Amino acid sequence: MNKNQLMRILLLILITISVLGLAAPNPASAWQLDIPLNQALVLEGGESTNPREYDPATTHSSNHKRVFSGLVSFDLQLNLTPDLAERWEISSDSTKYTFYLRENAKFHNGRAVTAQDVIYSWERAASPELESDTVVTYLGDILGVSEMVSGEADHIEGLSAVDDHTLQVRIDAPKPYFLLKLTFPTAFIVDKENVESGDEWYRRPNGTGPYRLTEWVRFERIVYEANEEFYLGAPSIPYIVVNLYSGDSQGLYETGNVDITSVYSIERFTDPSEPLHNELRTGVSLCTGFVVFDTTQPPFDDVNVRKAFSMAFNRQQYIDVVLDGHALPAHGIYPPGLPGFNISLQGLPYDPAQARELLKQSKYGGADSLPSIVYTDSGIGSFVGGGTAALAQMWKQNLGVSITVENLEPNFYYDQIHTGNHGQLLDGGWCADYPDPENFADVLFHTGSGQNSGGYSNPELDSLLEAARIEQDVTKRIAMYQQAEQILVDDAAALFTVHWLSYELVKPYVRGYVLTPIDIPIERYMWLDGK
Amino acid sequence: MQKTFFALILNFSLLTFTTGFAYPRATVTDDKVIFNFPESATFQATITSDAEIQSIVLEYGNEQQTCGEVIAKAFPQFTPGKTVNAKWTWEMRQSGSLPPGATIWWRWRISDANGNDTVSETKTAIWLDDVHDWRTLNNGDSQRVRLHWYEGDQTFAIDLAKAAYNGLQFNETNSGLKAAAPIDIYIYADTNDLKDAILYEPSWIGGQAFPDQDIVILGISQYDLDWGRDAIVHELTHVLVGHLTFSCLGDVPTWLNEGLAVYSEGELDPGSQQQLEDAIRSDTLLSVRSLSTGFSEVSDKAYLSYSQSYSITKFLIENYGQEEMTSLLVTLRRGNTIDDALMQTYGFNVDGLEDIWRRAIGATPLSISPEVQPTSQPTPTLVPTIVPISVLPLGPNQTTPTPIPTSTFNDQSTPETPVRTAPPLWLTLTLLGLCCIFAFLIGVIVLGVIVRNQNRSGGKNE
Numbered sequence: 001m002n003k004n005q006l007m008r009i010l011l012l013i014l015i016t017i018s019v020l021g022l023a024a025p026n027p028a029s030a031w032q033l034d035i036p037l038n039q040a041l042v043l044e045g046g047e048s049t050n051p052r053e054y055d056p057a058t059t060h061s062s063n064h065k066r067v068f069s070g071l072v073s074f075d076l077q078l079n080l081t082p083d084l085a086e087r088w089e090i091s092s093d094s095t096k097y098t099f100y101l102r103e104n105a106k107f108h109n110g111r112a113v114t115a116q117d118v119i120y121s122w123e124r125a126a127s128p129e130l131e132s133d134t135v136v137t138y139l140g141d142i143l144g145v146s147e148m149v150s151g152e153a154d155h156i157e158g159l160s161a162v163d164d165h166t167l168q169v170r171i172d173a174p175k176p177y178f179l180l181k182l183t184f185p186t187a188f189i190v191d192k193e194n195v196e197s198g199d200e201w202y203r204r205p206n207g208t209g210p211y212r213l214t215e216w217v218r219f220e221r222i223v224y225e226a227n228e229e230f231y232l233g234a235p236s237i238p239y240i241v242v243n244l245y246s247g248d249s250q251g252l253y254e255t256g257n258v259d260i261t262s263v264y265s266i267e268r269f270t271d272p273s274e275p276l277h278n279e280l281r282t283g284v285s286l287c288t289g290f291v292v293f294d295t296t297q298p299p300f301d302d303v304n305v306r307k308a309f310s311m312a313f314n315r316q317q318y319i320d321v322v323l324d325g326h327a328l329p330a331h332g333i334y335p336p337g338l339p340g341f342n343i344s345l346q347g348l349p350y351d352p353a354q355a356r357e358l359l360k361q362s363k364y365g366g367a368d369s370l371p372s373i374v375y376t377d378s379g380i381g382s383f384v385g386g387g388t389a390a391l392a393q394m395w396k397q398n399l400g401v402s403i404t405v406e407n408l409e410p411n412f413y414y415d416q417i418h419t420g421n422h423g424q425l426l427d428g429g430w431c432a433d434y435p436d437p438e439n440f441a442d443v444l445f446h447t448g449s450g451q452n453s454g455g456y457s458n459p460e461l462d463s464l465l466e467a468a469r470i471e472q473d474v475t476k477r478i479a480m481y482q483q484a485e486q487i488l489v490d491d492a493a494a495l496f497t498v499h500w501l502s503y504e505l506v507k508p509y510v511r512g513y514v515l516t517p518i519d520i521p522i523e524r525y526m527w528l529d530g531k
Numbered sequence: 532m533q534k535t536f537f538a539l540i541l542n543f544s545l546l547t548f549t550t551g552f553a554y555p556r557a558t559v560t561d562d563k564v565i566f567n568f569p570e571s572a573t574f575q576a577t578i579t580s581d582a583e584i585q586s587i588v589l590e591y592g593n594e595q596q597t598c599g600e601v602i603a604k605a606f607p608q609f610t611p612g613k614t615v616n617a618k619w620t621w622e623m624r625q626s627g628s629l630p631p632g633a634t635i636w637w638r639w640r641i642s643d644a645n646g647n648d649t650v651s652e653t654k655t656a657i658w659l660d661d662v663h664d665w666r667t668l669n670n671g672d673s674q675r676v677r678l679h680w681y682e683g684d685q686t687f688a689i690d691l692a693k694a695a696y697n698g699l700q701f702n703e704t705n706s707g708l709k710a711a712a713p714i715d716i717y718i719y720a721d722t723n724d725l726k727d728a729i730l731y732e733p734s735w736i737g738g739q740a741f742p743d744q745d746i747v748i749l750g751i752s753q754y755d756l757d758w759g760r761d762a763i764v765h766e767l768t769h770v771l772v773g774h775l776t777f778s779c780l781g782d783v784p785t786w787l788n789e790g791l792a793v794y795s796e797g798e799l800d801p802g803s804q805q806q807l808e809d810a811i812r813s814d815t816l817l818s819v820r821s822l823s824t825g826f827s828e829v830s831d832k833a834y835l836s837y838s839q840s841y842s843i844t845k846f847l848i849e850n851y852g853q854e855e856m857t858s859l860l861v862t863l864r865r866g867n868t869i870d871d872a873l874m875q876t877y878g879f880n881v882d883g884l885e886d887i888w889r890r891a892i893g894a895t896p897l898s899i900s901p902e903v904q905p906t907s908q909p910t911p912t913l914v915p916t917i918v919p920i921s922v923l924p925l926g927p928n929q930t931t932p933t934p935i936p937t938s939t940f941n942d943q944s945t946p947e948t949p950v951r952t953a954p955p956l957w958l959t960l961t962l963l964g965l966c967c968i969f970a971f972l973i974g975v976i977v978l979g980v981i982v983r984n985q986n987r988s989g990g991k992n993e
Binding site: 046049078219244245247248250251252254255264265266267268271273274317320321322324325337338339379380381382383384386388389390392393394396402403404405406407408409410411412415416435 | 591592593594595597598599600601602603604605606619621622624625626627629730731733778779780781782817818820821822823824825827828829866867868897917918
């Protein structure tokens, strides 16, 4: 999942708090809605004006896990668990999966979920008309998906419905992580009648998930109601209300208008004398921030330029000054906690003198001979976030290179990036969809991957990643991914910045909350006690 | 770092003016922006070309201090054709509010099927609510401050302008802060009008400063001039601090920024002073470090935060001098943390400041033990140990028996779901015992029957 989803929210927060206020008394505004708020989990959020972000087949976020669901999912401890599929069988060569769907699994309108619904959903995702840039990444192991995406086939060869509740899936090779990929929304099930009901079907989705979307007022609120017929048991919390653009979420939390919020005033809430300190939850997220070098464009087609830009980056100052010390340094692509994370990894050091020397050794000969450099970010207007500003300053100070920042409209950011409409540098970042290093090294850097937005291509790396995909010995497999990470670092495939930490405030009456390092649908595990 | 500043022409409707030139390949007409203040700005134009128009990009932005050149791009949705109506809306609720008086610029970049690229004229407009009849005070010091208002007579405006000039003078003399560019001050008739003009304001807002755009907005009633005079100085000070400290790599902690602003107003008002003294007496002062990144939304706590910030800043200025304060701000601008900047300037860090300031005002030392006291050094972060997924179990009849363990971390707040995989041991043993007794009794009975039958047979034989 791309980190920019999160960064967009942070951007809004930063803009909001970048202006300075002066105290003057004013009564708090009233809040009205026709549902009992003591039975609702109330949150603050935003919305995209891009319909593709609400279609499981094309989305880049995980927000859809309330309304839609798939064959498998993660529990709170990140165990892979059966979901719409009650169980499955795997052939002796690990290339054929037989999924048995739950007899009681239904869409929100009461219609039973069948194997044909799975096939419809996945073939729809793979249809050339939909132009999904995630389908090959998450479903591409299934035989025939690539052929359908490219228009060479009109169906997915590897799918067949044995009966209404039995689905057979054939994949191209024994890949240990195949089931993990099915937890991403691309593999979620949609209702054909619902999808074909009009362009705005996503605003009244007929999903299979634990919550039904019952009201969506543009830029005002989205209301979800518990799906009493949910096949894994009805959720305890009857309603979830997401107020859209209602204000600064942290401030709304303090005044009792939301139940959970991300925190930006970290120093304040980590202070034990702060009354809300005990409501603070902290943890890691399996995320890595990085700057993407477009290796197909000058000057980043030269490894010495990439190394120079990496070594002109003062990671510790970035963490201390921009992030107030609330992040971990990223020397490579894998975040701490992810299998494959190598605490001994030697990243490229901060060395301005060596960076300038490398720039001289490049085919461009130095800063003065570099072409104009555009840094593409997700944003609206002329606001530049602290992270981007710091990078610009460090490159200017240490290399003598000035960049132009290009803020692309966030609602259509991914569409533009996927079509190659971006500068030579991109604001990047990745959070694990599933806890496997394949989700980072292979998805982000294998030649031709839909998420390889820098166009990085290295035959040696590709061979290694392809071997790792089917390596059956877990120790060897992890070692191969660590080797892949070293190649990425040595070749300066990207500038790795930080691993973000998570800080959340949670009201005491919200029970069962777990700050998971991967974004999973936790609401159905939660309950309200005394709200 | 680059700062661009377009001359502000106060028309306050949709007055536009051109600053660029056009390539003649596609024609752009009816090119305008329509404001739905303060929620959105819609850019629209009719574009005509001899060949089918295939790509339209809106390049736009707002004038403000930035780090390097910044160009925003939006992508209007349209059906390709030789004549296209292009439209895109800047949703302020998504981006955050622009300040009233901000200058917006835009141009269209067009590509057609013949491979021709066209860039339209760059236009600008002032983002301001035209429901008010804005007036501008013209006087001799407009090089530094321009005051705009719509309610009240000229005397009212002059009074506030004088307060602004006095504030500038005070800051220059006492804090070493100078205006690096003209500052536009917009006076709304009251805080309700002010709140109607911006989004996401705190509930207790009275004014806002936008240092990157040299703009201050305030809601000042004609009947609340005393407060207004102080408020105008407060917000101007934020702009001056912004001018001195603007940096692509550095920031000023909230307590220092707000402290300088309140300090420039003069003494604390009696209510705030009392609140501060109460907090000292009751040992409920907030820690300095906790005032670094924004204040509380809760008004009482916010007011105390302002008063404390004033007290800390006053302590620094009046004990160490104005030059040291300027040095602190410049050190922050150079990309130092507040701990390092304080250490370089005064020889102590935030924790040292906490101690020395509390001692100076007669407050109790921060009583939190060093183990839990917030410091600049984050505590080690615990990370989950996730077990890598291994090869899935093989075999033709293999079902999915149990979840694949991928993590060893756990959370105590997880609802405990009782998992019963086998009966308790005591029950098993009891049942086993009962079974044995039952089997024993059955055996005795069976044996008895056999013996009896044998005895009967024997009797007959005998």
